[in-house]
Amino acid sequence: MKAITTNMNATGMRWFARHKACGEARGWAATQPTLERAWARCTNPQWLLWALAHQPARRRPTHRNYVRFALWCARQASPTDERSRAALRVVARWLRGRATDEEVRAAAYSAEAAAGSAWAAADSAWAAAYSAWAAADSARAAAYSTWAAAYSARAAADSTWAAADSAQCKAIRRIFACPWGRP
Secondary structure, three states: OOOOOOOHHHHHHHHHHHOOOOHHHHHHHOOOOOHHHHHHHOOOHHHHHHHHHOOOHHHOOOHHHHHHHHHHHHHHOOOOOHHHHHHHHHHHHHHOOOOOHHHHHHHHHHHHHHHHHHHHHHHHHHHHHHHHHHHHHHHHHHHHHHHHHHHHHHHHHHHHHHHHHHHHHHHHHHHOOOOOOOO
16 A cells, blocks of 8 residues: 655645544644654554544455454453354454354354353343442442531531620620720
């Protein structure tokens, strides 16, 4: 594929605008000298995939490249279920031309079953976590209620103290003359 060297301030920025890149991406890209440099320096994988999806058909990656990337992503997750690991091995063989589409389909069904099992386990974990959060929220609400009551009591005490202070001051002024003369 022929590299396209462009000035980011002109052609590159028009490309981002024409394809409706988000403002954050356009702002970042404006700091880069060329589209190529932007590609090389970008640390946001969503932007990179977005840029690939907006290429003209002649420069768009092949299906195999997307599968290769998906395989890499799946391997980063380090699946523990043997069905998932077997499916990844089949996909790797398919990429090398050593597995049939039927083998890939069978492995995909097996991996989907593993994913279903994992989701069921995750749902149970989420339910337990939700119960724990609900208990924590209840405890937090009780604590807030206690704090509100304590705050109200403190405000009442402050008010009582203020009233008492005011009454004491009046009594002192009534009983004792100002030591520095008449106020």
